[in-house]
Amino acid sequence: MEKIQFSLLTHAVKGGMLAVFVKCSQYGSFIELDTNIRIFKEEWNKQSGLIKSNPNAIQLNMLIRKTLYTLEEIELTYDGEMTLTKLHDIYAKRGASADWYAMWGKAMYERNLKPGTIEIHSTVLRTLKKYRDTCPVTSLSEDFFRGFMQYLISSGLKYSTVCKEMHVVKAYYNIARKLYGNKVPADGLAFYHDPKDFKNNYKMKALSDDDIRTIENYAATGLLKKTHELTVDQFLFMSYVGTRISDFASLSAENFKEDNGRLWLEYTSVKTCTPVRLPLWALFDGRAEQLYSKYKNKLSEFFTVGDNSKFNARLRAALKNCNLNKHVTAHVARHTCASRLINRDIPITTIQQVIGHRQISMTNAFIRQLQKL
Template sequence: MQGEELFPVRKLSDIFTYQINFIDSLVGINYTISTLRKYKRTYEILKRYMKRNYDVEDLRLDELDFKFIREYEAFLRTNYTMQNNTVASTVRRVRSVVRLAMNLGWLSHDPFIALKMKVDEVYRDYLTSEELSRMCSKTFKLKRLATVRDLFVFSCYTGLAYIDTVKLQLDDVFTGEDGEQWLQSHRSKNNNRVRIPLLPPALKLIKFYQDDPRTPVGKLFPPISNQKANAYLKEIAKAVHINKKLTYHIARHTFATTVTLTNGVPIETVGQMLGHKSIKSTQLYARVTDKKVKIDMDPLKARYEGQELGLEKEY
C-alpha cells in the first residue's frame, strides 16, 4: 500500500529483547547467568538514557547516530559511579547488539564506526609464593572455612574459575599419555576447552574430598554458593594475615603468575591451560614478578661477572 514501508520499523527494544531472549535460552550452555544480567542491566540503563536525553521510551534503529553514542558514553560517566573500563564494557555491549541488528538486516549503517575508547590497564592482584604457602598450611577448625580455603587453593593450582571448579565431575579427571593425572573441562564463560596436568596439591585435594559425605555422587567437591564462598574468603584472609581482598579471580591470577609463569612455564602454555584463545587475554592475568626477572637475569649476571671496565678515577 502506498505510504507504507515495505519492512517493519525495528527499534532498540526489538534488538535488545531479541538478544536478551537468545542469551537466556542458552544460559548454562553458551552463556552464564552473569552475562544475561549484564545485558539486562545495560538495556535498563539505555532506557533511562533515552528517557532523560530524548524524552522517549524507545528509538528507531535508523535514528541512531554518533551523537547518540557519544552522549550515551557521557551519560554513563556522569550519572553512574562507573570506572572507565566499566563504561567501556557497557558501551561495548550496546555496540555488539547494534551490530547484531546490522547482521540481521535491521540497520544499514554503523553509528559506532567513529567511536574510539581507551581501556585503562588494570593491576590484577595475586598471591605471592609466601602467601600461597601460608594459605595452604593454615589449619581451620570450622569446616566451612576449610572447604572454601581448599577450593581457593585448588583454583590456585589449576587456574580454574570458581564456577568451573564446583561443577567438576569425576569423569573430568583422566590418565594422560604420560601416565599422569590430568583434568579436562570446558569453561562456563565461553565453552573453551581446558586440559591441565594436575599438580600434587590439586590431586591431593581431589582425593581428600572423595571421602567427604558432602560431596555429591560423581562430583569432585562439595557444593557451596559463590556468594558464601566470597564472604568466607574475607574471614580466611584475616586468619592467614593476607591484606588483600581475596576472590577466586585472585586464585586464577595466582596460577598464571606465581605457580606457572614465575616457575618458567611459557605464557603460551599458561594461556592454553587458562582456556584463552588469545595470548592478549593471558597477558592480563600473568605478571612478570621480581623473582622471575631474577631467575632470568642470573645467567646474564654470571656472564658479565668478570667484565673488565676501563675506569680511572681522577683526583
C-alpha cells in the same frame, strides 16, 4: 506518604470488546495503566473483578494479578516517596523484566542521546554481555563490577578507555537504581570514584609462593573448623589450576580423567566456552591432585561454592587468623596461578591453555598486568 490504592476497571474498545486497566489512586488523583488484556463484555465479572466464561480465564486472571503485584512491588521497593507520576514512569520503562541488559537497551533510546553516543553505549553493552551472558538487576554487586573492570583490563584496553566504559556502566547502574529501587544493591559501585583512584588502587592482585605456602601451612594445622577448612581448600584448588569460580562450581567427577595412570582435569569454560585440559600431577607438585584425592568421595560438596560474594565472605572469615595481610578473593586465585607460572618461566602458550584464554593476545595483556605487581 499515602499508600497508592490499586483497583481494576474496564473501558470499551473497538469490536465490542473491553480493555482491562489498573486504576492507581493517591491523594485524590489517579492514573490508569493498561494491562493489554482484551476480552468480550460478557466475559467480565465487575463485582469480583475477574474474567469468567473465557477458555483462558485462569491464565488471563493470573496475568492481571501479576500486573497488580508488579505495581505494588515497585511502590514498596522504591527508595524514596512514590508518586503516581513516578509509578507511571517506572512501570512504562521497566516493563515486565528485571534484566539489566534489557533495561539498558530500552533506556538507551529514551535518553535523547546523539547517534554516536548510542553507538558507544551499545558497544559497552556488547562487552558486558561477553563478560556475562545475562544479568538480573539483583546481580549488580561490587563483585560484578570489579570483575567487569578486571575483564576490561585483561582485554588489553588503555586505562583511559577502561575509565570511559566504567562511566557509561555507572550511568545505567544509576538508572537501574531509580527504576528498581531496593532490588539493586545500593553499594555496587560505591568503590569506584575518581579515575585516578582506579588507576592507583585497582590493579590485578595475586599471591606469591610464600603467601600460598602460608595458607597451606595454616590449612594443615588441623585447627580450622570444617566449613573453614573446606573454603580454604576450594581456594587453594582454584589457585593451583587457575579456574574462575564459575568454572570451579561447574566441575564434577566426570571432569577428571585418568590417562596412563595420570590424572587430568578437563572442562569447558562457562564464560568463554574454551576447552581446557590440565595435567593435575604436573601443576605445582600435584597439589590439586592431592585435594582431589581428599574430597574424591564428596566432590559434589567440594565444588559447591554458591554466590561469588558469599564465598569471598566465607574465605575472609576462614583466613582471619592466617597472618596473611593480603586481599584474597576467588578471582585472586586465578591471578595467583598465572603469576606463579610466569615466575617459573612457563611458556606463554602453556599459560594460555591453563588459564583458558581463547586468544594469545588476551594472555599477553593478562601477563603484562601481573608483571606490574
